[in-house]
Amino acid sequence: MSAPPEFWWTSFLPLIIVGVVILGVLFFIILGVLVSRRVTISVRTGGAIALTLASILLLTGLWSMFLSPLATYQETKNSFYQPATIDGLKTWTYSFTVQEEDNIDGSVGGIRIDQDPNASDKTFDLRIYDPDNNPIWSETNITYSKYFSIKAMKSGLYKVEVQNRYTQTIEVYVQITVNAKVTFRPLEPLGQWLSLISIPVFGLGIWASGLFTTMQRKGKKEPVNIDA
Numbered sequence: 583m584s585a586p587p588e589f590w591w592t593s594f595l596p597l598i599i600v601g602v603v604i605l606g607v608l609f610f611i612i613l614g615v616l617v618s619r620r621v622t623i624s625v626r627t628g629g630a631i632a633l634t635l636a637s638i639l640l641l642t643g644l645w646s647m648f649l650s651p652l653a654t655y656q657e658t659k660n661s662f663y664q665p666a667t668i669d670g671l672k673t674w675t676y677s678f679t680v681q682e683e684d685n686i687d688g689s690v691g692g693i694r695i696d697q698d699p700n701a702s703d704k705t706f707d708l709r710i711y712d713p714d715n716n717p718i719w720s721e722t723n724i725t726y727s728k729y730f731s732i733k734a735m736k737s738g739l740y741k742v743e744v745q746n747r748y749t750q751t752i753e754v755y756v757q758i759t760v761n762a763k764v765t766f767r768p769l770e771p772l773g774q775w776l777s778l779i780s781i782p783v784f785g786l787g788i789w790a791s792g793l794f795t796t797m798q799r800k801g802k803k804e805p806v807n808i809d810a
Contacts, residue, residue, distance in 0.1 A: 632787030639780035646773025653768050659684065660760040667753050668706070668746040677741045680734045680760055686710070688758035690744055691727020704752060707745040713738025723747070 660678060668674045680686060690708050708728055710719040713736060721728050734740070746752050767773075 629787045629789065632783055634787075636780045636783035636787055639776045639783060643773040643776030643778075643780060646769040646776065647767065648773075650767050650769040650773070652765050654763055654765045656685070656761040657764050658759060659762050660758075662688075662756070662758040664756060665753050666744060666756050667751060668744060669751050670749040671746060673743055673745045674756075675741055675743050676756065676758070677739050678758065678760065680737065680740045681762065682734055682737045683763065684734045685761045685763065686732040686734060686740065686758065687730070687761060688742070688756070689727055689729045690742075690754055690756050691724070692755045693726060694753045704748040706747055706752065706754065707743075709743045709745075711741040711743065712736065713740065715741075 659681075662676065662678065666674045666676075690706075693704055693706065705723045705725050707722045708720065708724055708730075709717050710730065710732060712718050712734075718735075719730055719732055721730075742756070742758060744754060744756070
């Protein structure tokens with residue numbers, strides 16, 4: 583099973599560091615261009631730089647949350663493993679709940695018959711039924727063991743059936759695992775962090791550039807002089 587999303591930072595920490603370094607380099611490049619052109623770094627100029635940096639942070643954050651590559655891992659929802667004793671010519675069954683798109687993996691085998699030197703010659707049948715009781719996987723005359731892997735096409739109660747084709751009691755080992763495919767964006771937490779960081783930077787840039795004061799002035803109505 584792959585690492586769950588809560589451990590995303592262990593794999594993407596170098597990428598985060600590189601992103602921070604790139605943003606820092608961009609900031610100093612802009613600052614260097616302004617200095618080389620002898621632009622006076624006033625409060626308003628600093629505000630414009632802050633707005634540019636905030637825009638970069640926000641756009642990077644939005645891309646990380648909604649457009650970055652997807653990753654998947656298998657999450658185990660249910661697991662069953664135990665020996666099953668089956669009387670001669672009888673059938674053993676096990677039912678379990680599965681959701682649509684889940685993967686059903688497992689194996690049945692390892693026939694054991696006490697005090698029978700010909701146990702390896704005995705066979706069993708294996709069938710798997712969907713919620714409508716339709717067989718979706720089957721194998722007959724299995725001499726030792728059989729592995730299966732099925733993708734559930736509908737949600738409901740599935741059933742595994744093992745039939746003993748021998749007249750004496752046998753014992754087999756049954757293992758069933760239900761896995762769900764989980765899809766997530768590993769960079770989404772980074773995007774949330776960058777978007778959050780951009781908010782105070784935007785506020786600082788708006789204040790320093792004087793945009794807030796300008797908008798307040800435009801919002802005020804100028805007095806109208808009426809000549810007598």
